[in-house]
Amino acid sequence: MKQRILLILLMISVTYSQNQKLTLEGSIELGLQNNKELKIAQSKLRSSEAKISEVNSMFLPQLKLMANYTRLSDNVPPFQVTVPLLPTPIKISDPLLNNYTLRLSIQQPLFMGLKLLSSKKAAEYNFDSAESELNKEINETALNIHNAFWNYYKAEEVKNLLEKSLQQIENHLKDTKNFLDNGLVTRNDYLKLQVQYSNTKLQLIEAKNNLEVARAIFNKTVGLPLEAETEAVADELEIQNDDYDPKKLIIEAKQNRDEIESLTSRLKAAEENITSARSGWFPSVYLSGNYYYSNPNTRFQPLTNEWKNTWDVGVTLSWDIWDWGLTSAKTTQAEELSIQTQLSLDKLTDNIEVEVYQNYLNLVKSKEKVVVSKISVEQASENYRIISEKFKEQLATSTELIDAEVSELQAATNLTSSLIEYKMAIVKMEKSIGRKIY
Template sequence: MRVLLSIILLIVFNSVLSGQQFTIEESIELGLKNSKDLKISGSKVSSSQAKISEVNSQMLPKLSLSASYTRLSDIPPFEIITPLSPNPIKLYDILLNNYNFKLSLQQPLFTGFRLSSLKNAAEFNSKSFEVEYDEEVNNAAFNIYTSFWNYFKAQQILKLVDENLSQMELHLEDTKNFLDNGLVTLNDLLKLEVEYSNTTLKKIDAENSVELSRAAFNKSIGIEINAPSTLHSKEINSSQHEYDFDEILNEAKQNRNTLKSVEYKILALEENIDASRGGWFPSIFLFGNFYYSNPNPRILPPEDKFNDTWDIGVGLSWDLWNWGFTSSQTRQAEETKYQAELLLSKLNDAVEMEVYQSYLNYKKSLEKINVIQKSVEQAEENYRITKEKYNSQLATSSDLIDAEISLLLGKTNLTHALVDYELSRLALEKTIGRKIY
């Protein structure tokens, strides 16, 4: 039993040490789930929906209850003197304690279109926050993609440096044998050892880059910064995607949630203008009250007991002159709408520039891959030939070092180019307004 328990604990411990492996799909799912920015944006959507409920409540009957107790000062009773009676006649007793309960119901009938306009404005604002949330999801997904592929790039570069070090160790061993047999000079061996040390320094930098990119990846998906996470990814597919600039620009202007959000806000501001103009109209409301009082002032003579009465009616309230208050509110609402329209125009220009820039970056990254792939093929062939010549003592150690450096640089550049291509493609898709998650 102890042996079995030890085996289980060892398996669990090793799995923890090795870290969790993430695919790009798992990273996106976990990162979106843990994103604080998305939670903030989602809270804004919920708040905007509550605003709609708030305005709706103002269009429904309002029921209120009030109660009071009043202690009055003592005064002489109300008496009258008549010719027929030598003594004053007291009409009723003075009641010093007053108890009042009032139940009121009020229903707006007409508010100068203010409430209906405010409701429409709240609905448009809510739609604006919803499309902003969708935009935030896309941005969060792109940030996760970026951290994922940067982590992948750092790992690949470290792998290339390790491979280069392994090759150099073999060359060092061969060169030492050549030196023992008098086929090379000590200077040739020293050159290789210096280059080996330089490459070891590159490995230290590459390892540091891996740790930093892992930390950035961990935070992007919402796990501990020093968690030993690893990646499981397929090779980047550098096949060309066809894009027509005019088509993707039109698509961006139709689909970008940034533009849709401002368009909804402009519609909301138009409704706010109508709501501000409501001050020029009267407000009409239906009201009803139920009274339960001791004494009830409508019952004469006053009685020291509770009695109920009620009333119902229609009221009208109209500001005939308010020193331009309504006009000023309307002007403010109109200017706010004007500012939003100018902002929309600026955003359209910015989107056009952003699409063009992303389009050029995508084309540039694709061209870079084609050029660097040819460079890597040439470097591999040059390294193969130089290595054969070096083994046959037809090339110097300097030639071999140059060939190794060129090959490492070419492969490193290709790794950078492939990741840059994938990120530029995703950036273009995001800029167009397409979902990338």
């Protein structure tokens, strides 16, 4: 019974792997779950969050426990005092060779030259930057999935078109063979169709290979095994009634792009790091306290072999009066990093403007190509229908029929390519202005 259940489960698993149909939405969801780059970005985000916790802990009192044992050598003399007019010294205490100390210390920073506050803000800005980087990586991954999906879908459609064209040529070959047997066409006409059949078959072989390559790329993009049997499923592609204003698109991109948000946060963090570097010019002030439990306790004289406790509280000021330009060098480095980040932000903004405008032009172009391709398909299909009917009536030559078939196939292929190019142009346009494409 168990063997039958295992066999059924295995068959279900194999059947599922052989018939895995994926929509665009399903592909994106699957790809985002399995993408390694996203996992790296998520790890960086968690690291940035941990950095905030690290800096916050520096604002809080630091509690430390220390234990110490010391053994003195046996030749230590007793503690004694020599008094004038007395022949022998007065012994105060015998030497205690074993020393035990427990110390519990607490230290609270009061002022660090704004180092802690600026470090906290810098960590928070770096976290915001990592969060924006994660969002950017998600969008980049989604774009790769879009591209892999539509290339896979296109390869499948091209293969289907070639198979359809091959079937049409086979039908014409049968008709032409009958015409040849009845002396209605020349052998040359029949050979021309055979050559066209062979050429189309070669194209189909190439198309099938391209399909397998596209499938493999798609599978790895969404995190599936290389040879997984998948199928890209999509609704009929149509042109959308969209009307984009390039100026508004550029404004939206500057407001929404994750890359700009990330660099802006980095710039703020760099400015806070300047303040942190300058803290070396200011004193540091700490409030500290200690609790001692020792045997012997050196604060009690004379020393006795007893456990005694004492405590102390104090304020400590530490100020580096001269550090040979260390603070100045750190400050200069922080300032230059801020300048570099600002220039990178300006450069990124310029590049985004060009990217948005270029994607806008590509979208307009691809939309026009779809319109022209649809007209070409209608014309080529009608031309093929007319020539095919004429050929059956022996009013058209095999050359005209072949030309009509080639034109119809090329027009259909161009339409498929144009529709997918248009679809990807929309996706790239949406991504370039900072919209989510997942």
